[in-house]
Amino acid sequence: GENVEQHPSTLSVQEGDSAVIKCTYSDSASNYFPWYKQELGKRPQLIIDIRSNVGEKKDQRIAVTLNKTAKHFSLHITETQPEDSAVYFCAASGTPGTSYGKLTFGQGTILTVHP
Amino acid sequence: DAGVTQSPTHLIKTRGQHVTLRCSPISGHKSVSWYQQVLGQGPQFIFQYYEKEERGRGNFPDRFSARQFPNYSSELNVNALLLGDSALYLCASSLEGGGTEAFFGQGTRLTVV
Numbered sequence: 082g083e084n085v086e087q088h089p090s091t092l093s094v095q096e097g098d099s100a101v102i103k104c105t106y107s108d109s110a111s112n113y114f115p116w117y118k119q120e121l122g123k124r125p126q127l128i129i130d131i132r133s134n135v136g137e138k139k140d141q142r143i144a145v146t147l148n149k150t151a152k153h154f155s156l157h158i159t160e161t162q163p164e165d166s167a168v169y170f171c172a173a174s175g176t177p178g179t180s181y182g183k184l185t186f187g188q189g190t191i192l193t194v195h196p
Numbered sequence: 197d198a199g200v201t202q203s204p205t206h207l208i209k210t211r212g213q214h215v216t217l218r219c220s221p222i223s224g225h226k227s228v229s230w231y232q233q234v235l236g237q238g239p240q241f242i243f244q245y246y247e248k249e250e251r252g253r254g255n256f257p258d259r260f261s262a263r264q265f266p267n268y269s270s271e272l273n274v275n276a277l278l279l280g281d282s283a284l285y286l287c288a289s290s291l292e293g294g295g296t297e298a299f300f301g302q303g304t305r306l307t308v309v
Contacts, residue, residue: 087238113296115297123302124286124300124302125286125300126300127298127299130297170239172238182244182246182251182296182298183229183252184239184241184288184298186240187238188237188238189236189237189238
């Protein structure tokens with residue numbers, strides 16, 4: 082089955098700096114890759130996703146890149162703010178259009194943005 | 197628009213008991229998935245239901261079962277509770293199955309004592 086590895090496990094940055102979180106996946110059939118932000122005691126919230134027919138996607142300060150050949154994808158947050166502090170999870174899922182929607186999650190990255 | 201709702205939000209059970217957790221998906225969403233999140237880890241897939249049929253099952257024992265109703269709401273049942281079942285149980289709703297955005301409920305925090 083799919084295996085997703087996420088690094089780093091913790092990331093500490095100063096406000097205004099950029100943060101990068103990287104994930105690798107094992108199943109070449111996976112082609113949907115969402116990122117979730119989870120604040121303490123709250124639900125995971127989808128912040129951005131990418132499909133395998135796209136190499137990069139950007140939404141304001143957040144961007145995701147995908148390298149299908151190397152089977153890795155990354156989350157980039159620019160101009161970080163203290164409210165970006167949370168746990169971030171990457172995930173991988175199967176072929177769009179099928180009914181098998183299992184998300185395999187990485188282990189999470191605790192991002193701390195210092196004012 | 198109401199998001200994904202789960203009930204109850206917190207639950208304390210004794211070892212050996214049975215528990216039923218409930219989930220109502222976003223209106224129009226036909227797929228519900230269940231995940232277990234142990235503190236400090238990413239969510240682990242338990243089940244997916246789509247159009248009332250089981251479409252996927254994770255690596256969990258047979259003590260875990262689920263079903264989806266005609267209105268697309270879902271129940272997760274866990275029998276013979278163990279201390280290790282203590283976790284946050286998350287329900288995710290999506291329009292279809294694979295490859296579409298999944299939105300999570302607030303979860304049910306289950307504590308087994």
